[in-house]
Amino acid sequence: MESSLYLEQFKRSFAIAKKNIRIYYSKGPVIIFGLLVPFFLFLSFYIGRNMPAEALIPGLLGMTAFFTATSVGPVIVPWEARAKTLERLVSSPVSLWTIFMGDVLSSFLFGALVSVFPVTAGLFIGVEVSNPLILGLGIVLATFCFASLSILLSAYPPTDTPASVMMLSSMIKFPLVFISGIFIPIEELPDWGKTISSISPLTYFTDLARYSVQGNSYYPVELDVIVLSAFAILFLVTAVKIHERTMQKRL
Numbered sequence: 001m002e003s004s005l006y007l008e009q010f011k012r013s014f015a016i017a018k019k020n021i022r023i024y025y026s027k028g029p030v031i032i033f034g035l036l037v038p039f040f041l042f043l044s045f046y047i048g049r050n051m052p053a054e055a056l057i058p059g060l061l062g063m064t065a066f067f068t069a070t071s072v073g074p075v076i077v078p079w080e081a082r083a084k085t086l087e088r089l090v091s092s093p094v095s096l097w098t099i100f101m102g103d104v105l106s107s108f109l110f111g112a113l114v115s116v117f118p119v120t121a122g123l124f125i126g127v128e129v130s131n132p133l134i135l136g137l138g139i140v141l142a143t144f145c146f147a148s149l150s151i152l153l154s155a156y157p158p159t160d161t162p163a164s165v166m167m168l169s170s171m172i173k174f175p176l177v178f179i180s181g182i183f184i185p186i187e188e189l190p191d192w193g194k195t196i197s198s199i200s201p202l203t204y205f206t207d208l209a210r211y212s213v214q215g216n217s218y219y220p221v222e223l224d225v226i227v228l229s230a231f232a233i234l235f236l237v238t239a240v241k242i243h244e245r246t247m248q249k250r251l
Contacts, residue, residue, distance in 0.1 A: 009098045016089070016102025017109065024072055024079070025110060029166050034071030034110065038063040041177070057122035058209035059182040061139075064118050066177065066202050069111025069143040073150025074162070074169045076103050077243070081160035090247065100151055100240050107147035115139050127213060134221060135212035141228040142205035148235035149201070155239050158246035181206045186218040201231040 024030055042060050080086040089099055119129070129135055153169040177183075179193065180202035186194060197203045204224040211217035217224070 009095070010101075012094050012098050013102040013105060016094075016099060017105035020072065020076055020103060020106035021109065024075055024106070027075055027079075029075050029162060030071045030110075033166065033170070034068040035114070038067040053122060053125050053127050054214050057118060057127050058206060058213050061115060061118040061122075061209050062180065062182050062202055062206040063177060065111050065115045065139060065142050065205065066146050066173070068114040069107050069146035070150040070153065070169065070173060072107040072110050073103055073147060074154040074165045076106075077151075077154045078160050078162045078165050082162075096244055096247070097240055100236075100243060103151055104144070104147045104236065107150050108144045111143035111146060112139060115143060122213070129212055130215050131212040134208060137225065138205055138208035138212065138228070141225060141232065142201070142208075145201050145205075145228050145232035145235065148232050148239060152235045152239035152242070155242035156246060158249040176200045176202050179203070181210075181218070185210075201228060204228050204231075 038060075042056075042063055077086065080089070090096075119135070123129070150169070153172065154165050159165065179197045180200045181189075181197060182202070184193075186197055186203065186207065189197060204219065204227045207217045207219050208221065208224045208228075211221055211224075219227075
């Protein structure tokens with residue numbers, strides 16, 4: 001009985017995710033912050049630097065997964081609050097957990113699907129993935145973790161203005177990119193830089209990507225997996241709890 005109840009809630013979450021996919025994947029902020037920003041960041045990093053492709057692909061994959069998986073979530077709640085469709089969802093026979101799990105799934109799918117392109121590009125130019133199973137697991141865990149973070153980024157302040165939420169999320173996301181070992185390997189950072197980088201979930205995915213492609217990592221692979229999973233749970237639970245407190249101010 002309980003398992004059938006969970007299955008029904010998951011079906012409703014998936015229905016919400018399908019609705020989000022149809023509506024939000026083509027929105028301007030999603031295209032700009034999810035696709036164009038990581039591309040131009042990587043381009044500015046790559047031009048003029050004589051680096052092997054094996055050293056570039058993990059960073060490109062890390063930026064792609066991070067920006068794509070965090071580009072959909074911050075848009076959904078304020079946009080639906082403004083369009084008054086959030087009221088309809090909240091008044092329907094679904095829990096807030098079901099609604100926000102649908103939002104997470106739509107962000108997760110966007111991030112996971114787009115992350116395939118850097119991997120494909122790497123294979124096309126001759127980059128070998130020595131640990132494809134680890135890389136696949138890392139992409140799944142990381143994009144789910146980043147998708148959960150995106151829902152947390154939309155939790156406060158309780159506004160119906162997407163631009164305000166995107167501005168706040170950008171103020172958090174951009175510093176994380178520069179402290180997460182994408183542009184400078186973690187082992188080359190000073191001690192204070194290594195300490196700061198350890199609080200970023202992107203650090204552990206970049207580490208997994210480097211291990212999968214280059215065969216070496218700063219942290220043990222098991223630690224990367226455990227920390228990404230812990231961050232995902234923390235972000236999701238915290239996001240839903242904050243949304244529960246602020247939902248009345250949005251309606």
